[in-house]
Amino acid sequence: MSPKPGTEFPLWEVFIRGQHGLAHRHVGSLHAPDAEMALKNARDVYTRRNEGVSIWVVPSSAIAALDPSEAEQNFAPSESKIYRHPTFFDIPDDVGAM
Amino acid sequence: MYNPYAKRKLPMYAQMVESGQAGDTDRDRAFQDKIDRNVRIEPRDWMPEGYRKTLLRQIGQHAHSEIVGQLPEGNWITRAPSLQRKAILLAKVQDEAGHGLYLYCAAETLGKTRDEMTEELLAGKAKYSSIFNYPTLTWADVGMIGWLVDGAAIMNQVPLQRCSYGPYSRAMIRICKEESFHQRQGFDIVRALVEGTEDQKAMAQDALNRWWWPAIMMFGPPDADSVHSEQSMKWGIKLNSNDELRQKFVDQTVPQAEWLGLDIPDPDLKWNEERQSYDFGTPDWDEFFAVIKGNGICNRERLDARNKAWDDGRWFREGLMAHAEKNKQKIAAE
Numbered sequence: 001m002s003p004k005p006g007t008e009f010p011l012w013e014v015f016i017r018g019q020h021g022l023a024h025r026h027v028g029s030l031h032a033p034d035a036e037m038a039l040k041n042a043r044d045v046y047t048r049r050n051e052g053v054s055i056w057v058v059p060s061s062a063i064a065a066l067d068p069s070e071a072e073q074n075f076a077p078s079e080s081k082i083y084r085h086p087t088f089f090d091i092p093d094d095v096g097a098m
Numbered sequence: 099m100y101n102p103y104a105k106r107k108l109p110m111y112a113q114m115v116e117s118g119q120a121g122d123t124d125r126d127r128a129f130q131d132k133i134d135r136n137v138r139i140e141p142r143d144w145m146p147e148g149y150r151k152t153l154l155r156q157i158g159q160h161a162h163s164e165i166v167g168q169l170p171e172g173n174w175i176t177r178a179p180s181l182q183r184k185a186i187l188l189a190k191v192q193d194e195a196g197h198g199l200y201l202y203c204a205a206e207t208l209g210k211t212r213d214e215m216t217e218e219l220l221a222g223k224a225k226y227s228s229i230f231n232y233p234t235l236t237w238a239d240v241g242m243i244g245w246l247v248d249g250a251a252i253m254n255q256v257p258l259q260r261c262s263y264g265p266y267s268r269a270m271i272r273i274c275k276e277e278s279f280h281q282r283q284g285f286d287i288v289r290a291l292v293e294g295t296e297d298q299k300a301m302a303q304d305a306l307n308r309w310w311w312p313a314i315m316m317f318g319p320p321d322a323d324s325v326h327s328e329q330s331m332k333w334g335i336k337l338n339s340n341d342e343l344r345q346k347f348v349d350q351t352v353p354q355a356e357w358l359g360l361d362i363p364d365p366d367l368k369w370n371e372e373r374q375s376y377d378f379g380t381p382d383w384d385e386f387f388a389v390i391k392g393n394g395i396c397n398r399e400r401l402d403a404r405n406k407a408w409d410d411g412r413w414f415r416e417g418l419m420a421h422a423e424k425n426k427q428k429i430a431a432e
Binding site for chain 1: 140142143144189192193195196199200203206211212213268269272276415416418419421422425426
């Protein structure tokens with residue numbers, strides 16, 4: 001029998017903290033009926049070889065993202081502001097470590 | 099007359115992918131330029147319809163191969179010769195389910211639902227690798243699948259880590275990390291057999307005799323008969339030709355077979371000093387296309403098993419959804 005349309009489990013995004021002290025990173029997605037099952041499935045699939053010490057799951061529908069076609073206008077303004085980097089400033093050697 | 103080679107390009111694990119066509123607009127040219135500059139394409143970026151469709155077919159078939167690929171080995175989980183071998187095989191088969199998941203997720207980013215893909219597989223409309231339509235008759239077959247089939251899969255998948263579509267490339271990176279374990283556990287099974295009794299060694303040889311040619315055919319038909327690969331290569335979703343990868347696989351595997359003391363069942367196999375490579379014989383491509391068309395030994399059995407698993411699990415999936423709904427309402431009422 002073929003699957004009934006519209007009964008698919010919701011999609012979740014999985015984030016894993018690889019080691020203590022590191023931030024959670026996106027590792028992939030999975031389908032699950034609720035957060036509890038999403039966490040269990042994420043543990044079973046994404047931490048089979050000591051990949052993590054903590055897991056977050058987030059409904060994919062809850063993620064907002066910038067439009068990739070507007071990447072240029074979103075990110076270009078920072079390109080010209082090189083004074084935001086410490087290397088912009090010339091510090092004489094005899095000043096010492098700074 | 100039926101010409102099995104006509105208009106087909108068959109990358110491994112996705113053996114019936116026909117490539118779409120590129121357009122000739124400014125957007126198409128900008129897209130191609132991005133690929134040429136090695137910039138990854140991401141889900142919400144503009145892409146030509148042919149690129150999207152070709153990728154969907156290729157990733158979908160790859161995903162189905164991982165899922166159906168669990169069946170030949172699953173056949174031996176309850177009969178593994180020791181508790182340790184059983185635990186290892188179980189882990190390996192579980193990995194394959196995960197690989198299927200990564201790939202289905204990658205395909206979903208191209209706008210097809212999981213249910214649609216499942217439906218295509220269960221209805222027999224979707225293809226998967228022909229290799230999984232061969233039976234696993236003895237424990238030695240489980241070793242051969244790991245050593246040869248996963249070995250061949252690695253050959254194909256390592257370059258795909260650099261493919262142009264971000265989600266597919268990231269799925270391949272995860273998969274490749276795990277495949278190496280699969281190949282080594284297979285080699286270890288074969289090694290234990292050839293170091294055992296005469297009967298055990300004979301069992302390994304018999305399994306090699308049956309799996310060698312199907313493994314060689316996993317790379318798809320010869321380059322000379324491939325029509326659609328050029329566009330897929332231009333789009334960066336196929337990175338090596340079938341014959342290139344096949345040669346690489348033979349060159350790597352023959353010395354391993356020699357180390358094991360097993361004979362490759364190919365009378366034409368010979369070291370070519372000039373090419374610094376092995377010459378080898380031609381597989382039975384008629385058999386290959388018969389299996390692809392659904393006439394392999396286990397095609398029917400594999401699909402029946404998938405359908406049964408889906409149908410038998412229905413009450414459980416529905417129960418989980420009902421439970422989730424009930425909890426949601428409870429939380430809303432509080």
